[in-house]
Amino acid sequence: MREKTKYLKYLLIILLIIVLGVIYIVGKGKKETNKDQNKGKATTAEATTEEIKEKTDGTETFLIFGVDTREKNLGKGTRSDSIMVVDVNHKSKEIRLASIFRDTYVSIEDHGLDKINHAHSFGGPDLAMDTVNRNFDLDIDKYITINFMNVSELVDDIGGIEMEITDSEAKYINGYIDELNKIEKRDSDHITKAGTYTLDGVQAVAYTRIRYTAGGDYKRAERQRTILLKIFEKAKTLESDQLLDLADKFLDEISTNYHSDDVTEILYYLAKYDIVDTKAFPTSLWGGKIDGVWYGVPVTLESNAKELHEFLYPKEDYEPSDTVEEISNRIRQVADTPNEVFEDEE
Known part of the structure; x- marks a missing residue:
């Protein structure tokens, strides 16, 4: 059992480093101080063992931020190119992944209405988590930040991934x-x-960055999720010594506020769960310029928050809070969105 757990631990570390974030939690962990965060880096874990034990009886939700930087700074000062909400249901052993478009027009505390990916740059993972929570009525306090810049090297190290490329994708990928x-x-x-x-x-x-085919950012998010699952399946075929070598090589590209001791206790369970659904949000939006800047405006934020809750927590009886209603109304007034909007076909 110990060897199996060790193998899973290495696998989970690799999966976290790969595209946009993954559903597993790094076994070794990475501890950083509040002083580091003030310099623009992420903070240490405050999740306790008891908290995680409680959540193994129900659900657990955390955020994954993918940043794109050649610096070692994974906190304040770097925009989150990718944002993913991960819900783990320990009872049903199911995982749901919801990606949020980086250009989504939302309210950021002390910064007004802006693109959601700017929150990470303004205040690191803490402000980014707060922004997701305030605009979508969530209560998430755990995050994992991954440096996206070195993903290409990692894909090479696992031997590449097989993908089907369409004519329209071939037109833009080069x-x-x-x-x-x-x-x-x-x-x-x-x-x-x-x-x-x-x-x-x-x-x-390059495939994950294509955004000018039919479907725009919606299709782009779908490509990212497809790559994520492809790499996951390929990584599972590696031997434990290969995973260990890769983990040691890329561990510095992860920052999390999960504590390594707590995380290790649930690695075995997470490795047995299934990804049952993935979806991109907002599912209904208007894309256009406000004061000369392009945004993806949710139509409406309130209805999208409700749909996100229905996706993550199907059995929950959710009604938008006054805060979400107020933000939604403010966005609608400022953006003056038209009646025709882009809607996800999923």
Whole structure:
């Protein structure tokens, strides 16, 4: 049992580092001080063993932030390119993943209405968590932040991932490949036509950045989730010594306020759970410029908050709070959204 637990621990560390965040919690943990956070870094864990034991009887929700930086700073000063709400139901052994579009127009404490991904830059993971909680009536106090910049190297280390590329995706992916090749001093090949390919790291990250095909950011979020699951399945095939080597190599790219001692106790259970559903929010939005800046405006924030709760907690009897109603009304007044909006087809 000890060897099996150790293997799962290494696997979970790798999965956390991979695309946009993953559903598992890092076994070793990473402790940082409040002093570090004041310099723009994330803080230490305050989750207790008893709190986690209580939650193994019910549900547990945490946030994953994906940042894109070549610096070691994973806190204040870096925008969250990806935001994911992860709900773990310990009774049914099911996991639900909800991604929130980075351009979503929301209320940020002391900063007014702005893009949701700016919250992480303004105040690190604490303000980012507060922003998600206030705008969607959630009560999340745990987070994991992952540096997205080194994902391409990690994908290469696991041998690449197999993906089917459409004609429209092939049309746009090469521009992103060129951009990443220049940044990372690589020479990954272009993809010239539709087909099934084993993507290397640069190609995989380029695939997640495509946003100009039909569906726009909705389709982009879907690609990110698809890559996430593909990498997860590939990582599960690695041997424990391979996982350990990768964990040691990439551990600095993670920051979390989970305590390693507490996390280890639930790793075995999480590894047996199933991802039963994924969805992107807002499901209904208007995309347009406000004061010259493009935003994804939820139509309405109130209805999207309700739908998010229905997705994460199907049995919950939820009604939007006065705070969410007030923010929703303010957004509607400022944005003056039209009647025609983009709606998710899922």
